[in-house]
Amino acid sequence: MAANVPTGATEPIINGTINLPETTNGAMSGVAVNGTSSTTVPGLSADEIALYDRQIRLWGAQAQERIRSANILLVSLRALGTEIAKNLTLAGISSLTIIDDDLVTEEDLGAQYFLREEDIGKPRAAAAIPRIQELNPRVNVVSGGRLSDLIVRDQTFYAPFDCVIACDHDSMTLSVINTAARFANRPFYAAGMHGFYGYIFADLVGHEFVIEREKSNIVTPIAFETLTRSVLSVTTKKENNGKNTEIVKKQEIYCPLILANTSPLPPDVLGSRRKLKSVPALLPCLRALFDFQRTYGRLPGHTSQDLVVFTTLATNKARELQLPSETLRSDFLRSFIQNIGAEIVPTAAFVGGRLSEDVINVLGKREQPIQNFALFDGDSFEGRIYSLYSAPPEIAMATAGLDGTMPMEGMIGMPNGMLMTNGVGNGLIGSNTPAGVSNGNAADAGMVFRPTSAPADGTGVVNLD
Amino acid sequence: MQRRDRGIAQSLGLPLTKRVKESRVLLVGAGGIGCEVLKNLVCSGFGSLPQYYGGEIASEISDMRRPEIVVVDMDTIDLSNLNRQFLFRKQHIKKYKALVAKETASQFNPSVNIDAQSGNIFDDKYDVAFFEGFDLVFNALDNLAARRHVNKMCLAADVPLIESGTTGFNGQVQAIKKGVTECYDCNPKPAQKSFPICTIRSTPSQPIHCIVWAKSYLFPELFGTSEEDSADVTVTEVDNVEEVAKLRIEAEALKTIRGLMGKSEFAQAVFDKVFRDDIERLRGMEEMWLSRRKPEVLCFEQFAPSMDKSEDVVERGRALAMKDQAIWSLAENLAVFSSAVDALSNRTLASPGTPLEFDKDDKDTLDFVASAANLRSHVFGIPLNSEWEIKQMAGNIIPAIATSNALTASLSVLEAFKIMRGASFEQKGVSKLTISHVAPTHNYMVTNGKEGFMLGGSKMVFLNSRSTERMITTQNLVPPQPDCAVCSPVYAKLRIPSNSSATLQDLVTLLQEKLGYEDFSIQADVGIIYDPDLEDNLEKGMIPAGYIKAGNGFLTVVDEGDEGRVDLVLSTSFTPNTTEADPESGLQLMPEEISLPSKHKSVAESNGQAMTTTEATGDASKVAAHFNAKRKRDAEEEVVGAKKRAKADEEVMVVEDDGAILLDD
């Protein structure tokens, strides 16, 4: 794994660019095919080609082979998980491991359509798995046990998975899973929904992908496109119809949820009054909801006390994000609160569908993934994506140690997760043990990954083999 | 209210939830988008008779207003559907989609009522009256003709339509309502791709040219009916008239070879005719090859050393045809060609009266087209392709994935909520602001006279998978194009008893007397049947002449007078109850009052709002690419504009629990 990752701490940084070696396998290749090179996967059978015909025609046989060898972990099987399980199983992954041992209630039956009345009282994943399995017998759909067991597991549990997806949970549970997945150098997605509203968060650590597009007259420079995205290489191929296709290999780097949740909006948004005005109120509301849950251990109810608290939180979050005061309108706030905790299938289908599309593309190493926070509003038909990125401290510190520049500049293009590959015991997550979270003691967890807080070992230098 | 309805009731509010449950909706298509739409509808409670209604009220509802979801699809399930049409399993292959979709989706919600019909939406039984029975229609179709048909039926029935389509990662949804929004046909659709006949027959330069040649020329000449010209090929201005004439003679010569069908030398005769003799003739036209590579002559005998007897070639071709991923060599293509000719000849001889048609899923026909196209590609120095690739080009296969269908279908149903919320306001005549449940964030747009706020805030929505900033882009719905031939007319009904002897003259008289027509023309499915200079048909009976038939026929009345009132489209049907009919002719116009505004006025009224958009729902990818830039701008301006209009509401108010917030059962 590490061999394919440009080892950032030792790569020279020239003119603000990192010299990224051309590797036959991208940084994530070991992940995507679970430790085996994609070339060792035998070709697709005629049956598989016939079954997956219409999608192979979109993303090609190679991507389908990568999808076929992928093992996915899905935490929570409510309305969103139902959609994600359906889409990934149809796509033909290798295995889907589902963790949801909550007992099925009658309310669940409305939007979780793999459940039936006779399932009430049974553990959710166990009840739904046989019906998910029916969608595609080629996929191994299994239960991953209990959530309480998951959150005390370390990265060795996550290592066999090519992608980890967690839905519906509060920010602390999501962060525990995110952290462990990051230690295992595995891409992580989170999602949540409240009636018409939903979000997707992505921490793909570092991800290389290919975009094919018709070649234009404008040369695509090998350079950074944003704070997090860089072009690694460009090749051209001639098509049958005489047109030229440009194959652009790019890389995105990510930060964990706990950092994204306190990250400012990207500079291009902060610098444009027009863009800032169009940031939906959903963003501060979701952050406020995370905070509310962290403090009270539950969703806000409809008591006026809760509403006051939530409104104050949301107002503060909007201010923190530097949003104009008119963004957080009372009619939106009212609608959002009304929707909290509700599951409706169309929203689940959109959010879960878009997340699945991203996962499939990540597995196939194709197309631009979400960077890193997508907001869906099914009432006003808005679906914005913002890069809420702060450099993880190890990257910031390592970079600062290398060239002496401020982390904000030096971190650009910094390769992912190299710290995480052997990261146990470097002290960075010492205060964020799963046990600490599971008993609700999370008061300072939000600080753990703040760029401003020094790593526990005080050096900022990451141990690499 | 059941506990399972809690989520939907909480989000939609009780009034809309009730409306959704009472609704009667039509879903046309149970394929990729259709399965997903059906799931959303069933799980959201559409057409599920509410429990609190009780038995007595339910019994008063007529069949045509019964809360239910009607699904119409004529297709059967194929293996290649199963990667995305998640209501179907392997054991359902070859069964009707509509029926299996109902069977699977019914389990998602026991109180839903689904009526599954394995019929063709063009069938006569799906007439205007049928469409009138719905609150809302969802299109989940895969072809232009059916989309246009349902569009017209919904205009005639004045029922809102939610149109949707996907291509690869792209998708779009559009809400359509007669007189309120653009219709599907307001903007011209891209014409089918067509090639000049000389490119196909004499100077191909791309694989697609050779595929079209094999599929639309050679195949029908040998195994089909050759009289009709394929839409793939047209004689254009660039075509050389002399050459076109020669090609006709060439085709005639091929027909005589058909006489050898069934004999062992048939494949060789065809091969030598099209790859040797015809090519030799082409090579002789020196001026054609001044700037092109001369084609290479192929001869069946060339391959003789590599094969023993024709039986073996056929066997070999059959085995090779299984390897559709590989690019066959020249000799392999010849073997597949021989085996395909053998198989197709046997089928033709077995049932001489029935010409064969190319079908991408009919392996023999695909083998023939793939091998013949590749052989021709070789002749012209064009790269060969695998059969799998040729299948896509020959069969116009559009890549389709589960997620795009799920995303698009979810937007369709979210649009439905908007439309139904809007409709309930219209019906109750209350201001949108007085409704307390889930205040839509765009409420103020109404009070501020926001343009484009139609159908409860419904939008034109596009998936935007490649953007780093947006998952979707939207555009406000725009008013109908005033000159749209499909939605600008007034739609009305013309009924006639099935045994009526009414003539065209009776109709002309009726139109003159009832609607004051003077100079006008009438167009039926067969063409213009009446105008001021065409009186030949006046004595013909409406039914015997086929001007009126059962089902979904239309007559268009065009005012040719100076004032020029808008066109009148009459949907024709047989009167269910003859006693109501006009005693003279039995012809009956409905409704009683038909108001026909002048064309001029209608144009003037709409001009202010008309926008210059030319998108086509049928081809999502091109359209999405083309309009993304514009939409992005529009969408941003829309947000800015909306915010400008909004009254400053700077203080964040605590939301009081005023009963709007649900819900504990």
Ligand SMILES: [Zn+2]
């Ligand atoms: Zn129109």
